[in-house]
Amino acid sequence: MALVGDLKDLRLPSLIQLNCMERNTAKMTIAYGNKYGFIYFDDGQVVHAEFDPEMGEKAVFRLLTLEDGKFKVESGIRAPIKSINTSWNNLLLDGLHKIDSFVESDEKKNHYLLEKIFTVRGVRSAELINLEGERIASSNSSEGDIGYVYALTFYEANKTGNLISNGNPQFISIAAGSVRHIVIPYKEDLILIIHLEIKIKLDLVLDMIKKAIS
């Protein structure tokens, strides 16, 4: 049975990530007005895309800019050709980087930042808070609100940096229970929080996180 829905409810980066993590072989059709786009998955990799007049990675990048439209995912359908060789997470990261330049409002920029973070392996959720611990944006509205804990963590870490004459730390990692909480300064007045599966080694994903926020 095909999975159908609206991009307003389930955004394209999440859909792509879902199909790739499930290692699906499928055809995704996106209807935008009277135009149609197609993304093909093969064993969890994006292997081909079309969105008139573009094909391959360019088509994916253009499809990622769509904020509404209908989608349909049909399992078991293979791509007619292979036009994409980039791994799905790099493809998503590059795509979201590219559309950053088209995004103007802070709200949208924050939203895209969190979507980029979501492409990193093992990320459960992400949020942006201000220095007072108030939530600015979140990938998951049901995530427990402990912004004050992170704000205090950030403050104490900066004070620690001053004590050893090193300034503010670049990354703070706190392992608690099944989650690793990553606290990262973002711009001048925001703090990015990433909730990572504890089994994922930080050293392995640090470069991906750096790339996503750069």
Place this chain on the structure above:
Amino acid sequence: MANKWLDEIINIRDVEGAFLISNRGKLIEKTQLPYDDKAIYDLGIRILRVIGSFHLKALNVTELELYWDKYYIICKNSADFTLITLCKSSKILSLLRITLNITIANLLEDKKFIKLLRSQVADKAFSLKKGDFEEFEKKMISKLK
């Protein structure tokens, strides 16, 4: 006493030093460090306040790591104490983490160390209840409770 276990840590290349503090913030043991006792105490209290803030939200911190460009503070928290290590290279972090786990296990089996620790028992949020606080800390702590 606990020093023999800490020596295992500073034998690793690029480790500057390590120290143990109780939940009350008392310095239990230290190796040679490039900072005076006041700075070490202040550093330990900052670390304990982070651990305490998570504890107030029922989150049990087991590891806390701070990364700068070429400097790292790696902390392991056990029930009643925290082991804090300062190092200058990311290349040894994996080895260091394993060594710290072994050190913690050795400390927990060291009867003299455990006996010493008994006089220092306090809950993990102790550092948020007593001490000198800056205005921002007071504000955040009041919101955490």
